[in-house]
Amino acid sequence: MKLIYCVEDDPGIRELISCTLNTADFTVIGFEEPQSFLLELKKKIPDLILLDIMLPRTDGMTILKKLKQDSLYCDIPVIMLTAKSMEIDKVNGLESGADDFITKPFGVLELIARVKAVLRRSGKRQEERKILEFRGLILDYDKRDVSYENNPIMLTYKEFELLFYLMLNKGIVFSREKILQKIWGYDYEGETRTVDMHIKTIRQKIELSGCPNYIKTVRSAGYKFEE
Structure with a gap:
């Protein structure tokens, strides 16, 4: 069963994501703020990260850049969650290494489909490199x-x-x-x-x-x- 970390400070959205992906046979661990997420990341590496852009004390884009600069975490696929619709945010995120973007509000079927698609692409990359x-x-x-x-x-x-x-x-x-x-x-x-x-x-x-x-x-x- 694939493990997904969800970093989202809105409890309602975090609960929606957890329930939705649980029904699709994913294991989801939610984090309200980045610090607890980073601590858990040192203990266990997930198969995918859902990362909100707007977070307390720091922003998701900064966390994304740190992950992609670390050889231990750089291959973890990341989907950014954002309430913004500005194209520049998506461009910056993709250039920083994000695998996909989901704009809030989103449908549950869209969420499941995007997560599965990113995991498929990630799996193919790892098979090619045998990591x-x-x-x-x-x-x-x-x-x-x-x-x-x-x-x-x-x-x-x-x-x-x-x-x-x-x-x-x-x-x-x-x-x-x-x-x-x-x-x-x-x-x-x-x-x-x-x-x-x-x-x-x-x-x-x-x-x-x-x-x-x-x-x-x-x-x-x-x-x-x-x-």
Whole structure:
């Protein structure tokens, strides 16, 4: 289920957005002001952000620019919410990295359609670049980069491939034999200790960066990456 953060100071609109998107099988967390939103963002990265332009103490455009300048958050799709209809606001927002604009008042069907469209486009971009993200841990397959909250994690070729395979299939338990066959290309029971050694090393390197251990051991079955 996709997670959406909604930053909107109007409680009525915030509740409308939450209820509407909940009915469309999205999980929505609402924020009245930017500070609580930014604190939660450090704990968990959402699949999409709905961001009002007019907010207390700061404005949505300033927040958008900060997000797009941060390598940890720059790939999160953002839809701006605005009561304004001036074209210059939309131009500035799109130039700053916004994925779409919704002008208030809006219809619930329009809201759902725009959110789904942006998520589809974002999904295609990530597939093309093979970027995986899970609670602050980011793996960029094309760049061969792994980081946790901007802290780089140096992995060997096989460690990288193994982590990518597990992250790509979150929640699925793979036996040591299956992993050996997929990553190393052969199936030999006596060599399954190779998998254990690589898992151990990946865990150590990830934890040194401050990242929690997301690779779980399933007794008598194998390994899986957290859901």
